[in-house]
Amino acid sequence: MDNEVYSFALKNALNEIQNICPDIKNSFMFKENGEIIAGDENTPKKVVVRVLDSFNGILEKADAIGGVEGVTLEGSKGRVNISCMNNLYLVTVTSIKADMNYVNTVTHVLIPTILRLLEKIHPPPLKSNTPPLENETEIPVAEEPEEQEETPVEETLETKTLLPELPVNQLIVENLGGLLVPSDTVRIDNELLSQWEEFSEDTKIEKVELETFGGKTTQCKVKPIKDSKYEGKGIIRTPEKIQLNLEIKKGELVRVKPVVD
Amino acid sequence: MVRKKKSAQEVAAVTEPLAVEESLGNSLRANLEEINTYNGVIGYILRNSTSAAIDLKDPTKIIDYAILSSAALDASEVLSEDFKLGAMKNIIVDGKDVKVLSLTVNENKISVFMEKEANCEKVLRKLHNL
Numbered sequence: 001m002d003n004e005v006y007s008f009a010l011k012n013a014l015n016e017i018q019n020i021c022p023d024i025k026n027s028f029m030f031k032e033n034g035e036i037i038a039g040d041e042n043t044p045k046k047v048v049v050r051v052l053d054s055f056n057g058i059l060e061k062a063d064a065i066g067g068v069e070g071v072t073l074e075g076s077k078g079r080v081n082i083s084c085m086n087n088l089y090l091v092t093v094t095s096i097k098a099d100m101n102y103v104n105t106v107t108h109v110l111i112p113t114i115l116r117l118l119e120k121i122h123p124p125p126l127k128s129n130t131p132p133l134e135n136e137t138e139i140p141v142a143e144e145p146e147e148q149e150e151t152p153v154e155e156t157l158e159t160k161t162l163l164p165e166l167p168v169n170q171l172i173v174e175n176l177g178g179l180l181v182p183s184d185t186v187r188i189d190n191e192l193l194s195q196w197e198e199f200s201e202d203t204k205i206e207k208v209e210l211e212t213f214g215g216k217t218t219q220c221k222v223k224p225i226k227d228s229k230y231e232g233k234g235i236i237r238t239p240e241k242i243q244l245n246l247e248i249k250k251g252e253l254v255r256v257k258p259v260v261d
Numbered sequence: 262m263v264r265k266k267k268s269a270q271e272v273a274a275v276t277e278p279l280a281v282e283e284s285l286g287n288s289l290r291a292n293l294e295e296i297n298t299y300n301g302v303i304g305y306i307l308r309n310s311t312s313a314a315i316d317l318k319d320p321t322k323i324i325d326y327a328i329l330s331s332a333a334l335d336a337s338e339v340l341s342e343d344f345k346l347g348a349m350k351n352i353i354v355d356g357k358d359v360k361v362l363s364l365t366v367n368e369n370k371i372s373v374f375m376e377k378e379a380n381c382e383k384v385l386r387k388l389h390n391l
Contacts, residue, residue, distance in 0.1 A: 026344065047343045054336035058354055061332045064325030065356025065374075072353045073337050075346025093344045 006118055010038035013114045018042075021106055023098030025078065029090050029111075032059070034234065035170055036253065037088060045213060045253050049172060051091060055082060083108070086115045167199060168257040174230060175250050176237035182221070186210070187237040188256065190224035196258040207259040210236070216246045219259055289369060290314065296387055301379025303359065306330050306372045317374065326361075329354070330372035333363045353381060364388060 014027045018040055026047075028039030034052050039045075055071070062068045071082040079100070081092045090111055094103055169192060176187060186208065196205045208222040220242055225231055236256055243249055293305045297316055304317030306327055317323055337352040351364035355377070362381055363372040366388065373384050 050339055050343055054339040057332045058329070058336050061325070061329040062354065062356055064322055064329055064359075065354070065361060066358035067356060068354060069357055070355040071333075071336075072355075073340050073346070074350040074352075075341050075344075075348060076350060077347035078344060080340050080344060080346065093346075 005121075007038045009114060009118055010111075011040070013110060014038055014040050017106055017110060021094075021098070021103050023095045024092050024103060025095060026093040027091060027107075029088050031088055046251050049251065049253065055089070085112050086119070088115065167196065168255050169234075170253050171234050171236035171256050173243065173248050173250055173252050173254055174235045174237045175243075176239050181239060183239045183241040185221040185223055185239070186242065187223050187225045187230075188235070189231055191232070193222070193224055200258060200260050203260050205258040205260070207261070209257050209259050210238075210242070210246060211255040211257075212246050212248050213253065213255075214247065218242065218245055222258075289366060289371075292387055292390070293371065293373070296373060296384050299375075299379070299383060301376040302373060302384065303376060304374045306370075306374075308370050309368045326372070326374055329361060330363055330370070333361060333372070334365065334370055337363070351385060 010029055014029070018024045018027060026040060026043040028043055028048055029037040030048075030052055031037060034056060036048060036052070039048060058071065059068055068082075069084050071080070073080040076096070078093060078095050079098070081094070081100075081104075083090050085108075090107060092103065092107060094100070171188065188208070193205055197203065206221060207219055209217060209219050211217045225235070225237060230237060236254060238248075238254075246254070248254060289307065293307055293314075294316075296302055297305060303319070304315070304326070306317075307314040315323055315327070317326060333352050333354050337349045340346065341349045349365065351362060354361045354363075358377065359374055360377055360379070360381065361372055361374050362384055363370070364385075365371070371388065373388075375381070375384070
């Protein structure tokens with residue numbers, strides 16, 4: 001819920017900034033790990049993913065210059081500016097006639113102010129959607145992890161009341177097809193499944209909830225990705241039937257969270 | 262890509278501009294050499310499909326800077342296309358210690374490395390005069 005509030009506030013801020021600076025054509029914010037925090041309504045998710053991918057290419061190679069604080073690209077018809085603010089990156093795309101002093105003044109004052117306010121109101125989402133490993137030790141654990149496979153249903157239900165809100169991850173849709181592929185099962189990284197299982201006190205995650213940016217949701221079964229070429233890429237392999245139901249397609253982003261029955 | 266890196270490494274100890282081939286425009290090279298004397302400029306990489314010229318004050322950074330320069334120019338193409346920005350003029354990557362100005366002049370890909378406080382506009386003006 002906090003995450004939604006956080007994204008909602010930033011999304012509104014970005015839209016308002018575009019209202020007062022009409023020369024800003026696109027704007028969105030993301031974390032260093034590639035998670036999109038908020039975006040305006042004009043920027044297609046595919047474009048956002050491609051931008052993140054390109055920016056990541058620079059970020060990975062920027063140790064030699066002490067990491068990236070910002071990127072400015074000037075084209076004949078417009079500019080792209082990526083600036084780092086409170087460990088988040090803000091991307092703004094402006095037309096060539098934009099008054100960059102005005103745009104920078106507005107964005108560099110408003111966004112950090114909103115981020116500071118949000119940090120005071122809702123601190124956890126600023127750090128990460130997925131809780132870091134160190135924090136997992138603080139989650140009350142009712143049983144030894146080794147006993148996870150034998151956990152009776154009743155005990156799982158009892159411990160469920162102690163669980164904090166389960167993490168939500170944004171994953172990129174990848175096609176999953178074949179003759180023997182069940183149409184109700186998606187596949188995600190085994191590592192992510194393990195993290196969720198640790199986070200949910202070793203409850204086996206068998207179902208996930210998918211939510212599109214258009215607000216459509218569905219629950220389906222989940223299994224680990226088998227094909228190593230899809231591992232570690234933030235991908236969710238999704239059968240065509242689920243893609244049709246959710247009106248999504250390959251390359252789009254979906255929010256995915258574990259379902260603990 | 263790998264071949265270029267290797268040639269850069271081989272000539273890293275030389276203080277003069279490295280591996281310059283005559284095919285590169287003389288005016289471009291001359292301008293870059295002049296830019297290299299500007300306050301805060303710490304070097305440049307100039308490359309095209311057949312040759313490369315590198316002059317960096319710290320030769321140990323040649324490989325890292327060459328890879329970053331390439332990534333920045335690649336990203337600029339993607340961003341220009343996705344946001345319909347027209348022809349790419351330049352891309353500046355601001356690091357915590359150093360900033361990099363990259364641009365393409367004809368077939369030549371240029372990256373100028375400078376300290377954070379260096380005057381980017383002056384370098385740009387010089388390069389756009391080509």
